[in-house]
Amino acid sequence: MNKVKAAVFASGTGSNFEAMMNCKELACEIVLLVCDNPGASVIEKATDFGVQTFVLNPKAFKDKHVYETEVLQVVRESEVEWIFLAGFMRLVGPTLLNAYQGKILNIHPSLLPAFPGKDAIGQAYRAGVEVTGVTVHYIDEGMDTGPIIAQKQVEVLPEDTEETLKYRIQKVEHELYPEVINQVVRMKRLWPVE
Template identity: 85%
Template sequence: MSKVKAAVFASGTGSNFVAMMNCKELACEIVLLVCDKPGASVIEKAKYFGVQTFVLNPKAFNDKREYETEVLRAVREVGAEWIFLAGYMRLIGHTLLNAYEEKILNIHPSLLPSFPGKDAIGQALAAGAEITGVTVHYIDEGMDTGPIIAQKQVKVLPEDTEETLKYRIQKAEHVLYPEVINQVVRKERLWPVE
């Protein structure tokens, strides 16, 4: 039986993309990487794994709708039923939200609703948080505001720097995200936690 197909959207190094690709029991097949940053190192990683890439600069388009229409065409062309955001640094707009309602997941390096947006790790350190973590959630129009599916705590150590905390958060992400993807794709976990 063929697996459900999915696309990963990423803007940076692609550590979560690699974790998905290395997960032998992933319940779906990653068939496309969408990247909005030409030159991002995730592109080479996708080529290494033999995953088709779709790289385009949003600045080349008149507006978000035009950009997302092109992205949507590419995602539909490969038959992807799910979209997983993995360090994708753009808010998703109506075009993709309407086409993939409750089929777009994101992973964020904090225990949402704490520390949304960019530099969540830096925000946690600056706030003196004793515990932070990772959150997998459905996407909506807001910045990290979609319904939460799962979270995993990561303790902030007194000697932590941004690099050491980031390392432990990424380790947690690389375990949690594939687990949640499997639960959601297999319909074992349909609803977000309250």
């Protein structure tokens, strides 16, 4: 039986992409990496896994709609049904949101709604919180505002540095994201409920 096809959108190192690819029980097949950063090391990881890569610098387009129209064409050509954001450092606009409504997930390194946006781990560390964590959520037009699917807490230890906290948060991400992907894909759980 053919698995559901999915794309990962990433901008950086691709540690969550790698965790998905290494998950032997993943309920979908990652067939495409979309990257907005030509220098990102996730591109090499995708190549090593034999995953098609589509690297497109948004600055080369006159606006977000034109950029996303190009991305959407490639995603559709790859017969992608689900999109998983994994360190994708830009807001998804209406072109992709409308085409994949309820089928785009994101992972964020905080317990949303706390510390949305960039540098969530640094924000939490500097705020001196005792607990932070990881959130997997559906995306909407806002910055980390879509409906939450799952969260997992990570305690901030007295001896933590920002780097050690980041390491422990990423370990949780690499377990939680594939689990949630499996749950959502197998149950065909869409938001909003159809």
